[in-house]
Amino acid sequence: MKCKEIRWMLSLYDSGELSPEEQEIAETHLASCEKCRRELARISDVPELIQSLHGDTWWADVSSSVRE
Amino acid sequence: MATLVMEEQQTIGFLRRGDSKAWEDLVLEYQAPLSRYLYNMVRDEELARDLTQDTFLEAYQRIPNTQGEIKLKPWLYRIATNNAIDVLRRRKIISWLPWTVETPIPREPRNVEDDLSQRESVRDALNRLPEKYRTILLLHDYQGFRCNEIGEMLNISLDAAKKRLARGREMFRDVYERSERGCVK
Numbered sequence: 001m002k003c004k005e006i007r008w009m010l011s012l013y014d015s016g017e018l019s020p021e022e023q024e025i026a027e028t029h030l031a032s033c034e035k036c037r038r039e040l041a042r043i044s045d046v047p048e049l050i051q052s053l054h055g056d057t058w059w060a061d062v063s064s065s066v067r068e
Numbered sequence: 069m070a071t072l073v074m075e076e077q078q079t080i081g082f083l084r085r086g087d088s089k090a091w092e093d094l095v096l097e098y099q100a101p102l103s104r105y106l107y108n109m110v111r112d113e114e115l116a117r118d119l120t121q122d123t124f125l126e127a128y129q130r131i132p133n134t135q136g137e138i139k140l141k142p143w144l145y146r147i148a149t150n151n152a153i154d155v156l157r158r159r160k161i162i163s164w165l166p167w168t169v170e171t172p173i174p175r176e177p178r179n180v181e182d183d184l185s186q187r188e189s190v191r192d193a194l195n196r197l198p199e200k201y202r203t204i205l206l207l208h209d210y211q212g213f214r215c216n217e218i219g220e221m222l223n224i225s226l227d228a229a230k231k232r233l234a235r236g237r238e239m240f241r242d243v244y245e246r247s248e249r250g251c252v253k
Contacts, residue, residue: 011234
C-alpha cells in the first residue's frame with residue numbers, strides 16, 4: 001500500500017481507534033517505510049500536547065459562578 | 069457495566085422529571101470539564117462560562133422531550149459543541165489557515181518553565197485550525213471521547229470521525245511547528 005493511502009492511519013496508530021485490520025496494514029507498512037516512520041515520530045505527540053491544556057487553572061472559580 | 073448503564077438511565081429518569089438533586093449532581097460533575105472544553109473551543113473565559121450555563125439550561129429544557137436510552141455525557145457535549153460552533157460562526161472569530169506542509173524541525177526537550185508557553189502555543193495552534201478539526205481534537209484528545217461516540221455526537225460516520233481526527237492531528241502538528249518557528253502571525 002502506498003504512503004499516501006495509509007497516512008491517515010499513522011495519525012491514529014496505537015490510539016485504539018484503528019480496526020485490527022487497519023492496525024496490521026499500518027504496522028506492515030511502517031516496517032518497510034522509513035519516511036512513514038519519521039512521520040509517525042513527528043505526529044505521535046499531538047495527543048500529549050493537547051492534553052497539556054489540562055494544566056490550565058483559570059476555571060478554578062467556575063464552580064461557584066456557574067451555580068449562582 | 070450493565071449496572072452503570074442502569075444507573076445512568078435511572079439518573080436520566082430523575083433529570084427528565086426535573087429532580088433538583090439530580091440536576092445539582094449533574095452540574096457539579098460536568099461544569100468544570102465542560103467549561104474547560106468550551107474555553108478551549110472559544111478562548112474566551114466569559115463566553116465559556118456563558119456557554120456552560122447555556123448548555124445546562126438547554127439540557128434542562130430538552131431532556132423531558134428525549135425518549136429511550138441516551139448517553140448523558142456525549143449528549144451534553146453535543147449541546148455544548150453545537151452552541152460553541154454557533155457562537156463562533158456568529159462572531160466570525162474562526163481563523164482559517166491554508167494547509168501547508170513544511171520540513172519538520174527537531175524538537176528540543178522542554179523544562180518546567182516552558183510549560184506555560186507550550187500551552188499558549190498549543191492553544192494558539194488549535195485556534196488556527198478550522199473549527200471542525202479543533203472540535204474533534206478537543207473531543208478526542210482533550211476530553212477522551214472515542215471516535216464512535218464523536219460520530220454519534222456530530223452525526224458523522226465512524227470512518228469519517230477517524231479520518232477527520234487523523235487530518236486534524238496532521239494539521240495541528242504543522243501549524244504548531246510553524247508557530248514554534250515563529251512563522252505564524
